Amino acid sequence: MLNEAPNVLIGGVNLQATNFDYEVQELAELVKANGMTVVGEVFQNLERINAGTYFGVGKIDEIKGLAAEKNAEFLVLNDELTPAQMSNLDQALPDVKIMDRTGLILAIFANRAHSREAQLQVQIAQLRYRLPRLRVGGQANLMQQGGGPGFANRGSGETKLELNQRTIKHHIAQIRKELAQLDVAQATKRQQRDKQELPTVALVGYTNAGKSTTMNGLLQLFDEAPSKQVFEKDMLFATLDTSVREIHLPSHQKFLLSDTVGFVSKLPTQLIKAFRSTLAEAAQADLLVQVIDYSDPNYEQMVQVTEQTLAELDIHDIPMIYAYNKADLRPDTKFPQVNSEHDLIYSANDPASLQQLSDLITKLLFADHQVLTYLVPYADGKWVDYLNEHASVQSQDYDATGTKIVASVTPIDAQRLAQFEVTD
Ligand SMILES: Nc1nc2c(ncn2[C@@H]2O[C@H](COP(=O)(O)OP(=O)(O)OP(=O)(O)O)[C@@H](O)[C@H]2O)c(=O)[nH]1
Ligand SMILES: [Mg+2]
Structure with missing residues (x-):
């Protein structure tokens, strides 16, 4: 059984970044998603984060007082703390448990992970996070994985694994091995699917934007x-595993959709890093559909974060x-409304909307091929291989600057290769 939701103070240093308010709102949501209750806030405007104690002088006493007054068990901070900041704050605030934003997100993921792969990926991420945070010469407190509720640093009463750095590294290596085996199995599945040469579409975007609902809506629309x-x-992070489904269109064309x-x-x-292989479906997709919660006032920031995260995952050059x-949650917005073939x-609850989305997807995946001419510099030779594998190449010549190729390509490939297109 879960304990009663622990009381939490949220806090952070405000460096006057434009998205600070939004991050703080989101921190409160994350705290709730971890089964905790926000009972107070402590923020401090600073020019830079204090290297030793995160907050600047003076703030610690205020936190002590507020924690006692609000009966707070945890202090959850908006940034990832350095190991030194974490340990100094721990000592300065012996009556509250300190959790940083990273520890909080890891705890939520640990709680939500159901498949073996997701559990192992979260475990690796948690161990990597804890490794530099072991006290020198001391012992580690490790939350046991699996059925336990997702609060890191839960204090006495929970099962504690006391591991030194070497055993943690060993543990990481073992989990990696197990994951590698799972990954081989998944890569094989992917290769089998690739052999069918079905185009693939991946739903990506912010948590709770409606990706899974969109997937289900499309499945239903086509009577799967x-x-x-x-x-x-x-809820935040409802989905931690990738699901891939085949969609059969009335035109008898098919594509694979992944969530x-x-x-x-x-x-x-x-x-x-840990979820790289889960996200391989997105990395190898022909088309990405970025699902955005247009009813959220912060949707523009969410788009920015999604694009940064895709870049961190080295996912570039895929049409979107x-x-x-x-x-439906916006009072004055007409829908469905197609602004362009990419927008x-x-x-996701409206069949007419899903039909429009599907029309856009199918148009990009299957519409008439175009014959285009490309000049691909020798340094970008991988795109020559790409065209030979994916398009029907009509001619190929070599000149001083690169490979000149005339090929019949899909609209998606036309977009993907636009940088190499030439006009004769
Ligand atoms: N009103 C309304 N609610 C929606 C719509 N699309 C999704 N939702 C709701 O939004 C919530 C989140 O939807 P999900 O499909 O689980 O979101 P997700 O993007 O898969 O989220 P994660 O798996 O956490 O990344 C659910 O309660 C959905 O019912 C929509 O078009 N209108
Ligand atoms: Mg989902």
Whole structure:
């Protein structure tokens, strides 16, 4: 059984970044998602974060007082703390447990992970996070993985694994091995699918934007079996595993649609690294559909965060449809509304909207091929290989600057290769 929701103070240093308020709102949401209750806030305007104690002088006493007054068990901070800051704050505030934004997100992921792969990925991320935070010469407190609730540093009463750095590294290596085996199995599945040469579309975007609902809506629109539906829920990080489904269009064309983990601002790099293989479906897609919660006042920041995260995952050069979802929650917005072939306003609950989204996807995937001429510099030779594998190449010549290729390409490839197009 879960304990009663622990009381939490949220806090942080405000460096006057434009997105600070939004990050703080989101921090409160993350705290709730971890089953905790926000009972107070402590913020400090500073020019730079204090290297020793995160907050500047004076703030610590205020926190002590507020924590006692509000009966707070945790202090959750908006940034990732350095190991030194964490340990200094721990000593200065012996009566509250300190958790940083990274520790909080890791705890939520640990709680939500159901599949073996997701659990192992989160474990690796947690171990990597804890490794530099072991006290020199001391012992580590490690939350046990699995059924336990997702509060890091829960204090006495929980099962504690006491591991030194060497055993943690050993543990990471073992988990990596197990993950590598799972990854081989998944890569094989992917290769089998690639052999069918079905185009692939991946839903990406912020957590809770409506990716899984969109997937389910499209499955339903095309009468796919109810058993193919994926989990959707109004909560942060409902989806941690990738699901891939085949969609059969009335025109007898088919494509693969994948749904995967959502993003959040300051997504810990440990997690991004750990989830790289889960996100491989997105990295190898022919088309990305970025689902955006258009009803959220911060949707523009969410788009920015999504694009930064995709860049961190080395996902570049894949054509994208911007799908502005939840239009039904905006009072004066008409939907469905197609603004361009890469941009629509819709609601994942509305069949007419889903039809429009599907029309955009199919147009980009299957519309008439065009014959185009490319000059690909020798340094970009991988694109020559790409064209030979994916397009019907009509001629290929070599000159001093690169390879000149005339090929019949899909609209998606035309966009992908636009930088190499020449006009004769
Ligand atoms: N009103 C309304 N609610 C929507 C719409 N699309 C999704 N939702 C709701 O938004 C919540 C989140 O939807 P999900 O599909 O689980 O979101 P997700 O992007 O898959 O989220 P994660 O898996 O956490 O990354 C659910 O409660 C959905 O019912 C929409 O168009 N309109
Ligand atoms: Mg989801």
